[in-house]
Amino acid sequence: MVSRVRVRELVKAVSISASCRCPAHGGINQIYRNNHEQSKEEIPQTDYAFEMACSSVRYGPGVTKEVGMDLSNSGARNVCLITDENLVKLPPVKAVLDSLHKYRINYKIFDKVRIEPTDLSFSEAIEFARSNSFDAFLAVGGGSVIDTCKAANLYSSDPRADFLDYVSAPIGKGKPVTCLLKPLIAVPTTAGTGSETTGVAIFDYVPLKAKLGIANRALRPTLGIIDPLHALHMPERVAAFSGFDVLCHALESYTAIPYNQRSPCPVNPIERPAYQGSNPVSDVWALNALKIIQRYFKRAVYNKDDLEARSSMHLASTYAGIGFGNAGVHLWFRLCLVLLCKIPEDVTLMPHGLSVVITAPAVFRFTGAMCPERHLEAASLLGRDTSNDRKEDAGVILADILKQFMSEMEIEDGLKEVGFSEEDIPELVKGTLPQHRVTRLAPRPQNEEDLAKLFEDSMSVY
Structure with a gap:
């Protein structure tokens, strides 16, 4: 068994070679001093750990054609497809629909997503999701579409939740997500937000004219399908x-x-x-x-x-x-x-x-x-x-x-x-x-x- 002295020497060596020494980044040696030397009962003033969380992602030209197979493989029988009024007429959504039809996936479309969504547009999507018995969600669009789909998935999975329950503090309650969300596949059509990988949904809160967010790892899509052919349609x-x-x-x-x-x-x-x-x-x-x-x-x-x-x-x-x-x-x-x-x-x-x-x-x-x-x-x-x-x-x-x-x-x-x-x-x-x-x-x-x-x-x- 490695001695405690040897462990301390190894930690020190790693911190000297790998850590950033600028004022804002103390590195591993700072973690060791601030946290590991404290008693087990004492709660540190600052965090001592980080977690790595992101969606599974699939990348490749034309990979959108696989989305129907993915939903079929998961056993989905009633899918909520969320997009916007412009995209519903364009090739990315057509490619998705072709795949859904090919693999006989039942779906309903919500295409009322607002660019820079608000609490009102989120609520409209949430009501649509709550009014149907969806067992999977599919977002096709940019960050506004994917964020709206995350909110619809969250609040339909917790039908008793008030809207501000999951909104970040201090405006909302910032409650942790403990309910089980449905599978969500995101097909981004722009190359900007990265929302297909994150557990964050951003919206305008109309009563305060403020941008707020819902942030929890549970919101992140189950799968992000990154099809570079969709990027060719960007003006x-x-x-x-x-x-x-x-x-x-x-x-x-x-x-x-x-x-x-x-x-x-x-x-x-x-x-x-x-x-x-x-x-x-x-x-x-x-x-x-x-x-x-x-x-x-x-x-x-x-x-x-x-x-x-x-x-x-x-x-x-x-x-x-x-x-x-x-x-x-x-x-x-x-x-x-x-x-x-x-x-x-x-x-x-x-x-x-x-x-x-x-x-x-x-x-x-x-x-x-x-x-x-x-x-x-x-x-x-x-x-x-x-x-x-x-x-x-x-x-x-x-x-x-x-x-x-x-x-x-x-x-x-x-x-x-x-x-x-x-x-x-x-x-x-x-x-x-x-x-x-x-x-x-x-x-x-x-x-x-x-x-x-x-x-x-x-x-x-x-």
């Missing part, structure tokens, strides 16, 4: 905005506080959140997503028939989804949520990818000082030679790379160009404050003045 702007969604997911999950600095420590593992903070497993997925983005993002936007580029970005979306689905996101996501809820009345819609990237340069300038090594590593993977760069410049360097990507993709020059003004900043700050689910994961704390400055710096980007 240029959709490819650009969804690509920035992937980029920001990867960057924020990699720069979030480490899991062993997140508090409070759960008393019961069922209470451990889906968004845990950066960790060695989520890091792998986030970094590989950045490598793909550097090589294929621009090609995927401006060459819609480039199957290699669009396939790669479709896969990068899944990679980043696994990364942030376990680590979480932080400050840019917090800002984008309030932007989507408080867009000016004369602006019909702000694409999600635009809302996340338009404040990203300001955010990473702000967070760079807290974990400069990670900001510089991300910059290197996105194409910059950082060998002679200083740590104190890390945030500015990463921000400049983001601005270059934005310029190449012809993204609007800041919040002013999409209808906001300095007069909106107090209301934007007010709307940002309740987003505690992601606030705690930011590597640098923020007060109201910091948030106001981030919005101010995002009024013009270039």
Whole structure:
């Protein structure tokens, strides 16, 4: 049997060789000091463990044709197919229906999904699901469709639940999911949200004009079918905005506080959140997503028939989804949520990818000082030679790379160009404050003045 002294020596050796030494990432040695030396009865102030959870995924051109076989294999007899009014007429849904018909799968279609769903549109889908005896769910579409399908599955599986029971605190009760959900297959048609891998569903809460979420590992799809042929149907702007969604997911999950600095420590593992903070497993997925983005993002936007580029970005979306689905996101996501809820009345819609990237340069300038090594590593993977760069410049360097990507993709020059003004900043700050689910994961704390400055710096980007 290995002695305790030898075990301590091994842990110390691993921590010295493998851990990040920046202020925000203490590594394994910090876990050991903070947690393992405490008495068994004492609950640590911060967490000491992370969990790896994601959907099973299947990737390949034309793989959608297998969905009917999957449902038949699972014994499904009555399937809820959720999509939107546009997609129901397009090739991805046709491919799904062909497979369902071929394998004689009974189904009903709900196609009233709202882009940027609300509590009202979620409730409509939930009522549809509760009114039928579905034994499986199938989502065909982007993040809005998949998130709506997750909510319909959850609340139809717990028919007595009130809507706010599972919504994240402090607005909702944030109850853990203890009921058994039905199988859910997700077929993403955009290369952005990564929702096919995550246990998160995002929506606008109309009463407060705020973006909220339902986050629990139980929500994640049973299977994500990533068919790159569907990515060929994305218009240029959709490819650009969804690509920035992937980029920001990867960057924020990699720069979030480490899991062993997140508090409070759960008393019961069922209470451990889906968004845990950066960790060695989520890091792998986030970094590989950045490598793909550097090589294929621009090609995927401006060459819609480039199957290699669009396939790669479709896969990068899944990679980043696994990364942030376990680590979480932080400050840019917090800002984008309030932007989507408080867009000016004369602006019909702000694409999600635009809302996340338009404040990203300001955010990473702000967070760079807290974990400069990670900001510089991300910059290197996105194409910059950082060998002679200083740590104190890390945030500015990463921000400049983001601005270059934005310029190449012809993204609007800041919040002013999409209808906001300095007069909106107090209301934007007010709307940002309740987003505690992601606030705690930011590597640098923020007060109201910091948030106001981030919005101010995002009024013009270039």
